[in-house]
Every structure is written in C-alpha cells, then in structure tokens.
Amino acid sequence: MGTWDIGPFNNDTAADFAGDLDEATMEQRESMIRRVLERAADPADYLITPDAERAVAAAALVVAQHPDGEPACSNYGPSEPLPELPADLRALAVGALDQVVDERSEIAELWDEAADGPRWRQDITRLRDVLDPPNPPQDEALFEM
Numbered sequence: 001m002g003t004w005d006i007g008p009f010n011n012d013t014a015a016d017f018a019g020d021l022d023e024a025t026m027e028q029r030e031s032m033i034r035r036v037l038e039r040a041a042d043p044a045d046y047l048i049t050p051d052a053e054r055a056v057a058a059a060a061l062v063v064a065q066h067p068d069g070e071p072a073c074s075n076y077g078p079s080e081p082l083p084e085l086p087a088d089l090r091a092l093a094v095g096a097l098d099q100v101v102d103e104r105s106e107i108a109e110l111w112d113e114a115a116d117g118p119r120w121r122q123d124i125t126r127l128r129d130v131l132d133p134p135n136p137p138q139d140e141a142l143f144e145m
Contacts, residue, residue, distance in 0.1 A: 003053075006120040007074055008060035008127070013053040015076035022080040030083050033058045034092065041095035043102075052100045052107035056124065059093040063130045066090065070130075090131045097128045 002012030009015055017036070021029050040047055040055030047055075061078070063069040065085050101108050101124055111117040 006116055006123050008057045008072060008123075009074040009076040011053050013050045014057035017054045017057050018074075018076060018078040021078045021082070026081075026083055030085055030089075033061060033082075033085065034089060037062075037089065037092045037096045040099050041092055043099060043104075045104075047099050047102070047105040047107070049107045049110065052105055055096040055100055056127070059097050059127050059131075061085070062089045062093040063127050066130050068130050068133075094128055094132045097124055097131075100124060 004010050009018055021032060024032055036051075036054045036058040040051050057072075057077070060072040061082060062085055064072040065082075099105060101121060111120045114120070
C-alpha cells in the first residue's frame with residue numbers, strides 16, 4: 001500500500017488521480033470526479049482500495065468547493081484549477097464516503113488494522129460532515145405535552 005498519511009491525497013492512487021485531473025481538459029474534470037464518486041457510491045460492489053482512495057480524493061475536492069469546506073491543499077493534489085462543481089456531487093460524495101467506511105470496503109479493513117485507523121475514520125467523518133452535517137442534539141421539546 002503506497003500510503004504515507006491519512007490525508008485524501010496522501011497515497012499513490014489519489015496522487016495519480018490528481019495528476020490525471022491536471023492532464024485533462026477543464027471540461028473533462030467534472031465528469032472524471034463524478035465517475036469516481038459514482039463507482040464508489042454503488043453499494044452493490046465490494047469497494048476495492050484504489051476505488052476508495054480515488055473516491056476520498058474526489059470527495060475532498062467537492063468539500064473544498066463547499067461554503068463550509070476547506071481547501072484540499074496537498075502537495076499531491078491537483079495543481080490545475082477545477083471547474084465549479086455542481087451541487088449534486090455533494091450527495092454523491094456523501095454516498096461514496098459512506099461506502100468507503102462500510103464493512104464491504106477493503107480500505108476500511110486495512111485502516112482498521114492500522115494504528116492510525118481511528119484518525120483516518122475521523123478524517124472521513126470530517127469530510128462527510130461538511131457535506132451532510134449531523135443534526136445537533138435537541139435540548140428542548142418542540143411541543144409541550
């Protein structure tokens with residue numbers, strides 16, 4: 001496994017995906033990101049590590065364009081600009097991230113065996129929470145009984 005840290009682009013597969021994005025035309029980049037997310041979001045398949053690594057990187061790019069997101073800055077991420085990504089990619093990215101941490105995901109199995117596994121899961125959750133924030137606990141009842 002050519003992985004050196006938990007970040008979305010801190011592995012060979014994601015870094016190669018970033019390079020592929022840089023080499024593509026501006027018009028091709030959104031569809032490349034969409035295809036990666038669609039492939040990972042499909043719950044019918046066992047998610048292999050390379051597909052999961054690309055999906056996490058693609059989701060990080062979607063998060064970077066979200067108003068509450070942060071830049072996907074990495075020495076290994078894309079260096080060329082991306083087009084404005086459509087909002088529908090947010091839900092697709094959430095679905096892909098859910099599959100990445102699912103029990104039918106090879107990468108989740110690998111990270112569960114690693115010392116940094118909990119940090120990796122926290123990073124995936126952080127990305128997901130930008131796109132689909134958790135509901136805050138409600139202290140007061142909405143209606144009096």
